[in-house]
Amino acid sequence: MSEKYTIGLGNNDVILRKKANSDFVSFWDEQAHNLSWFSPWDRTLDWTPPFAKWFVGGTINASYNALDIHQNTKSDKPAILWEGENGDSKTYTYGDLFIEVQKFANVLKSLGVKKGDRVTIYLPMVPELPIAMLACARIGAIHTVVFSGFSAASIKDRIEDSKSKIVITADGGYRRGKIIKLKEVIDDAIKDFEFVEHVIVLERTKNKIYLSTKDKLWKDLMETISDSCDAEKLPSDHPLYILYTSGTTGKPKGVLHGTGGYLTHLYSTFKWAFDIKDSDVFFCTADIGWVTGHSYVVYAPLLHGATQIMYEGAPDFPDVSRMWDILQKYHVSIFYTTPTALRMFMKFGDDIPNSFDLSSLRLLGTVGEPINPEVWKWYYKTIGKEKCPIIDTWWQTETGGMMISSLPGVETIPLKPGSGTLPIPGTAISVVDEFGTEVPPNTKGYLIIKNPWPGMLLTLWGDDEKYKTVYWSKYPNCYYPGDYALKDDDGYLWLLGRADDVLKIAGHRIGTAELESCIVSNDDVAESAVCGIPDDIKGEVIIAFVVLKDGITTDKNILEKNLHVQIRNDIGAIASPKQIYFVSKLPKTRSGKIMRRLLKSIGNGEKIGDTSTLDDVSAVTEIQSIVQEKSK
Numbered sequence: 001m002s003e004k005y006t007i008g009l010g011n012n013d014v015i016l017r018k019k020a021n022s023d024f025v026s027f028w029d030e031q032a033h034n035l036s037w038f039s040p041w042d043r044t045l046d047w048t049p050p051f052a053k054w055f056v057g058g059t060i061n062a063s064y065n066a067l068d069i070h071q072n073t074k075s076d077k078p079a080i081l082w083e084g085e086n087g088d089s090k091t092y093t094y095g096d097l098f099i100e101v102q103k104f105a106n107v108l109k110s111l112g113v114k115k116g117d118r119v120t121i122y123l124p125m126v127p128e129l130p131i132a133m134l135a136c137a138r139i140g141a142i143h144t145v146v147f148s149g150f151s152a153a154s155i156k157d158r159i160e161d162s163k164s165k166i167v168i169t170a171d172g173g174y175r176r177g178k179i180i181k182l183k184e185v186i187d188d189a190i191k192d193f194e195f196v197e198h199v200i201v202l203e204r205t206k207n208k209i210y211l212s213t214k215d216k217l218w219k220d221l222m223e224t225i226s227d228s229c230d231a232e233k234l235p236s237d238h239p240l241y242i243l244y245t246s247g248t249t250g251k252p253k254g255v256l257h258g259t260g261g262y263l264t265h266l267y268s269t270f271k272w273a274f275d276i277k278d279s280d281v282f283f284c285t286a287d288i289g290w291v292t293g294h295s296y297v298v299y300a301p302l303l304h305g306a307t308q309i310m311y312e313g314a315p316d317f318p319d320v321s322r323m324w325d326i327l328q329k330y331h332v333s334i335f336y337t338t339p340t341a342l343r344m345f346m347k348f349g350d351d352i353p354n355s356f357d358l359s360s361l362r363l364l365g366t367v368g369e370p371i372n373p374e375v376w377k378w379y380y381k382t383i384g385k386e387k388c389p390i391i392d393t394w395w396q397t398e399t400g401g402m403m404i405s406s407l408p409g410v411e412t413i414p415l416k417p418g419s420g421t422l423p424i425p426g427t428a429i430s431v432v433d434e435f436g437t438e439v440p441p442n443t444k445g446y447l448i449i450k451n452p453w454p455g456m457l458l459t460l461w462g463d464d465e466k467y468k469t470v471y472w473s474k475y476p477n478c479y480y481p482g483d484y485a486l487k488d489d490d491g492y493l494w495l496l497g498r499a500d501d502v503l504k505i506a507g508h509r510i511g512t513a514e515l516e517s518c519i520v521s522n523d524d525v526a527e528s529a530v531c532g533i534p535d536d537i538k539g540e541v542i543i544a545f546v547v548l549k550d551g552i553t554t555d556k557n558i559l560e561k562n563l564h565v566q567i568r569n570d571i572g573a574i575a576s577p578k579q580i581y582f583v584s585k586l587p588k589t590r591s592g593k594i595m596r597r598l599l600k601s602i603g604n605g606e607k608i609g610d611t612s613t614l615d616d617v618s619a620v621t622e623i624q625s626i627v628q629e630k631s632k
Contacts, residue, residue: 013410016272020425027426028054028454032264034271035060035303036069038233041260045452050472050479051459052452054261055236062240062259063138064231066302067101070094078307081281081330082127085174085313092127094305097134100127100222102229104135107221111198113166115140115232118242120164122146122155122186124173125312128202128218129288130298132168137240137259140232144242144254147289148173148180149590149613152188154252158244159190161254162461165197168218172205175590176317176616183209236260242461243291245397253470254461255291255397262400263303265455269402269424270300273391274334274363275409281360283309283327284336287590291397292367295455296336300401314590314615315341320348324356335383336365340527340592342375347526347549350382358383363408365391368592370495372517376417394420394495396481398471400455403427404493418517419492427453431487436475441489444511446499449479484511501596503532505540510575512596518570519544519563524552529586530577531600541578543603545586545623556582579603581626587611587619602627 020027029044032055041058070077075095082090092100113119119136121143123129129145136143144162146155159167169186172179183201187210190196201209202218211217237258244252270276282301286292301308309330315323315337323345327335345353364384366376371392380390394404404420406413413421423429428450430438439445456479460467474480484496497513512530519528527547532540546563560580567576587595590613601608602624611617 016410017425024426024428024451028264031268031426032058032260032454034267035260035263036065037260041236047452049477050468051464052261052456053237054258054264054452054454058236058260059233060236060260060263061138061231061234062263062299063101063105063134065263066134066137066299067094067098068231070305071098074305077305079302079305080127080130080308080310082310083312083326083330084126085177085311085317090127097127097131097302099227100131101134101138103222103225103227104131105138105229106225106227107200108135108141108166109139109229110221110225111166111200111216113139113141115234116142116239117166118142118144118162118164119166119168120144120146120155120159120162122148122150122167122169122182123202124148124170124175124180124182124204125287125310126170126173126202126204127310128170130302130310133241133288133294133298134302138229138231140234140238142239142242144244145289145294146244147287147590147613148182149175149289149615151613152185154613155185155189157251158254159193159196161244161251162242163195165195166200167196167198168200168202170202170204171209172207174205174313176314179205179207181207181209187212234259237458239458241294243294243397253466254463256458256461257400257455258458261454261456263299265401265453266295266300267303268426269405269455270296270304272407272409272424273365273393273402273405274336276301276304276306276334278305280306280333281309281330282306282334282336283311283330283332285311285315285323285338285341286336286367291400295401296367315592316344320345321352321356324353324358327358327361328356331360333360334363334365335361336367338368338592339366339371339375340368340588340594342366342371342379343520343527343547346375346378346382347547349550353382358385361385361388363391364388365393367393367395370394370420370497370513370517371418372520373417374517374521380417390415392418392420394483394493398457398481399449399453400457403449403453404429404495416488416492419488419494421492423493427451429493431485431493432475436478439486441487444484444486444496446474447481447483447485447493447495448475449481450477484513503530503540503542505532505542505574510542510571515542515544515567515571515575518567518575519546521570522559522563522566524548524554524559525563526550527586529594529596529599531596531603533600533603535578542575543579543581543599544577545581545583545599547583547586579630581623581630583619583623583626585616585619585622587623588615589613590615599623
């Protein structure tokens with residue numbers, strides 16, 4: 001943890017943090033003035049723990065701030081450079097988006113959608129997805145985007161909970177060269193729902209679909225509709241969207257985000273973290289079905305009038321050079337992706353990215369999970385050529401936007417591979433023990449947020465009590481995100497994974513992220529995932545799944561011994577896995593998250609359940625075969 005990389009973009013606004021530390025409410029009040037409001041607010045914060053209302057009395061509109069404000073200066077500037085998986089491409093300027101959003105807003109109104117109504121959006125990564133979101137925002141409807149990899153059962157839960165009267169989908173979407181039949185999934189999901197009045201269908205793949213009396217084609221609805229629709233003047237706390245987040249058990253939770261506070265948080269963090277300039281080409285690889293896509297693909301870039309890439313398909317299709325090809329083709333200057341994707345790219349060595357011209361890059365970022373120091377260094381050296389700062393961001397669906405990150409747009413500080421660095425200005429984040437007492441430096445504990453922030457969720461849709469219980473009951477008046485962390489001697493924060501991902505081995509607590517990072521630090525290893533399975537003596541024992549880098553020819557018995565030695569030396573003998581399985585790939589969702597629950601089920605010999613969100617089901621089949629073979 002002592003290694004530092006002092007690299008920044010020459011900014012050092014110490015006044016910003018001083019203001020934030022002295023009075024966080026006044027600080028956020030000042031930041032909110034960067035947005036365009038129809039009427040000012042009376043109170044900056046109404047805090048009745050655990051419910052926060054920001055900029056009370058102010059009126060605003062997200063679509064207006066994303067589009068209308070740019071029309072006099074940037075109507076001809078590219079807003080979205082869209083790249084389809086099948087080779088299609090299209091450019092939407094700010095003027096194009098403005099027209100399309102107003103037209104689609106009028107479509108929704110013509111179908112009876114009113115302020116406060118819910119609209120479910122189940123689309124692939126095509127420009128019509130942000131167009132639909134912004135159209136909802138324009139008229140005050142609440143959008144709820146469902147990731148296009150979810151099954152009918154998952155979608156059914158979300159539509160039923162939100163009581164959406166309109167569903168927007170497509171005939172299909174492309175994924176790894178195949179057509180995903182989205183309309184068929186929706187037909188199955190809503191067959192029993194009389195409250196769904198209309199289904200709007202975008203023709204993306206032109207595959208054959210069945211149209212019922214509820215179904216209407218996007219192109220037909222847009223053909224003769226007016227292209228003028230004023231943005232509704234909405235209260236600052238008017239709900240902008242519901243985004244469902246699923247845990248390991250129970251129904252998905254509908255995280256509800258507002259408008260004024262959320263936009264203030266996004267505008268500020270995007271500016272601070274990415275040092276955004278008018279000439280930048282920004283590329284966040286997140287699917288809009290997840291919160292990163294909502295916050296840093298749709299809303300934040302458009303608030304700033306930025307140009308961004310939007311990519312439809314898998315990051316390694318038709319081959320593992322796809323991302324680098326896009327970076328080169330569009331001269332991307334800012335690249336924001338996941339540690340999981342980087343570990344996959346790293347597996348295939350340096351020759352592939354080195355064969356592309358990545359000289360346009362000036363800033364790199366990661367999101368989604370803690371990044372291993374070894375992966376951070378590879379990203380820094382191989383992709384950034386040792387000239388690009390790396391922002392390692394921590395935040396959640398519930399927080400709305402970044403909460404921990406280095407901020408090249410406002411300060412130059414030493415970077416430490418694997419650390420998210422410091423809390424963003426205007427937040428108070430601590431690491432505490434079970435009793436809420438701050439732990440000494442370099443001691444593992446629980447991450448908590450001690451004051452409200454503008455991007456925070458309003459509540460859980462339809463369930464205030466669950467909101468209180470899940471996030472605010474562990475520590476009085478403090479938000480508990482459920483993450484394990486430590487703070488070092490310099491005050492830098494190190495995220496160690498989910499607290500519920502902590503393994504309990506013979507009474508000892510071991511974080512999965514800590515152990516996986518140790519394994520990946522081996523020069524032969526590209527990726528790793530660990531989980532615990534029941535044991536009569538220790539309570540739980542560890543099993544590890546390891547993906548090697550391409551071209552590794554070392555005997556696997558020797559590799560296994562080396563990994564055991566490394567784990568004992570770095571963490572301790574208690575963390576040594578009972579079994580190490582060498583596999584060619586890990587089971588991941590299409591967003592790149594490793595599905596550890598599947599690994600645990602395989603390790604326990606249990607039924608693995610729903611695999612509809614998996615990017616490649618063959619990973620499960622291979623792992624099951626390897627585990628069974630080794631258990632003989």
